[in-house]
Amino acid sequence: MxxxxxxxxxxxxxxxxxxxxxxxxxxxxxxxxxxxxxxxxxxxxxLTDRHFFPRAISLEHYAAVLTDPQFPAALGNSLGIGLIATGISVALATLAAYAIVRLRFPGRRAVLIGALAVAMFPPIAVIGPLFDLWRLLGLFDTWLGLILPYISLTLPLAIWTIAAFFREIPWELEQAARVDGATRMQAFRLVILPLVAPGVFASAILVFIFAWNDFLFAAALTSTTDSRTVPVAIAFFTGSSRFDQPTGSIAAASVLVTLPVVALVLAFQRRIVAGLTAGAVKG
Incomplete structure (x- = not known):
């Protein structure tokens, strides 16, 4: 007591x-x-005062950003490139994770190790060769020229995340579906895929955030507003004169770009945490 x-x-x-x-x-x-x-x-x-909170609230910087023609174009580029890269990466990762976890074939562990090695490879090391290759193939300053690197860099993370969910699924469910007459693809699509939906969703959010926030590839592999994304467009903001620093416009654009990501994470934080912690505890 x-x-x-x-x-x-x-x-x-x-x-x-x-x-x-x-x-x-x-x-x-x-x-x-x-x-x-x-x-x-x-x-x-x-802007140059030392007060943390503004003494007077003004929306002039937001108005300047929204009326700047390069910002809406960059916003559309970021959204389109991010969605396409996310869809392809998650679709390939789902199939690859299923094959790695469910099927038995030589080199299965080598595929996982190779995916991990790609994820740990520093992206700055491939910018130079990729720049020359894209200029040669005509992919420089195109959507495809950014989508392909994004898929390559995010695919390993998506595979590892979704594979953790596949390992937790009792495969007797798939066997039961096969006994009832379903093909392997039908069992995968109707039985297994709905069970791994949280992992797929978490991977999709992480891939999209990576593509949305990327600056390195977007800065090196684009040169015009045709495919320039938001992070790079913000870096090209200029003041009204060469003596005027675009601090307010950069801050306003950064807030506008950050808000969708914050809202996405807050709305689906449980799915993200579930996807990242899947397979961490056994019992």
Whole structure:
């Protein structure tokens, strides 16, 4: 009886400690976002002051960004390229993960190791050769020239994420479907695929975020607004004169670009966490 209050007090202090730690980390992570939002709402004359919060709220930078013709074009490029790359990458990763987990063939582990090696390879190392190859093949400054690298770099992550879900599925369900007369493809499409939908969804979100936020490939493999994505378009913002820094416009555009990603993560955070932690615990 005497040990119960001590244990209760200890558990309470531990919970308070972790809540305080999480709060500090969240505030630390949100501080740059808050500062960026504050800059985007300041009038042009107040951008150089030292006040964290704007003394007067102005939407002039948002109006300038939305009326800039290169920003809507870049927004469309980012959305189109991201969706196409996500769809192809997730579709290929789903089939590859099923084959790796369900089928037995020589070199199965080598495929997984190779996918992991590709994921760990530094992207900056391939920019130079890829630039020359794309110029030779006519893929420079095209949607396809960005979609192909995005698929190559995100496919390993998608395979590992979806494969973790496939490992948790009892394969007796597929066998039962086969006994009932379904083909392997029908069993995969009607029985197995709905069960791995959370992993597929989580992978799709991660792939789309990578394609949406990429700056390296978009900056090196594009030169015009035909395929330039939002991160690169923001870097090309200029002030009204050569002495005017486009700080407010860059901040406003960054907030507009960040909002869809934040909303996507907040709306589907449970699916993302489930997809990333699948297979982490057995029992």
């Amino acid at each position: 005497s040990g119960t209050p001590v244990e209760t007090q200890g558990s309470l202090s531990e919970r308070l400690f972790w809540r305080f730690t999480v709060l500090v980390l969240v505030l630390y992570a949100l501080l740059p976002v808050a500062w960026l939002t504050s800059l985007s709402l300041k009038p042009s004359g107040d």
